[in-house]
Amino acid sequence: DTEVTQTPKHLVMGMTNKKSLKCEQHMGHRAMYWYKQKAKKPPELMFVYSYEKLSINESVPSRFSPECPNSSLLNLHLHALQPEDSALYLCASSQGVLRRTPSGNTIYFGEGSWLTVV
């Protein structure tokens, strides 16, 4: 089973709201990712968590706040967003194990959360 589950599928929020996107995987993966995808563009990396610790932040504005409560869950907290932040937010995971395995770096994506900021 190579499933990454994201909720909610759709979210509409005002610029003063606080909301969260959630991601879950039960593949025993130790690396989890947040990507942002605008229409007709490729996904862009936002954050990487490795063994529940933030390892990469691609200079993302602080109005996006990631959290990794445990090895299966990844959240993205949203606050004071702008209309230009409207996009598809994708969660992904990979084995992330430090030993090299044939599929150790294969990245699996969820279906995404469509965010609209009004």
Place this chain on the structure above:
Amino acid sequence: GENVEQHPSTLSVQEGDSAVIKCTYSDSASNYFPWYKQELGKGPQLIIDIRSNVGEKKDQRIAVTLNKTAKHFSLHITETQPEDSAVYFCAATAANFGNEKLTFGTGTRLTIIP
């Protein structure tokens, strides 16, 4: 950093014909090259990948070839079917087994004409 170029941006083929999408990368340290298919309203789905120690990999109607010297890799879909219509992304990364930074190509919109 890595830069991945992908061509063509759109591709239309008759059902049953073959489709080829090409990508080039810039970073010689890149050693892992996945291909993703993204249908409308869905997340990217991994369809095939190749590592730098292999020159070609095939899975039923889908194949990928890699030329490390020229720094390019290609996706080949044979006997195309209407359900192959989607946007396809190539990607590259220097596998780090825990901090993978995929760099994506700009995507190819493939349309299969019945």
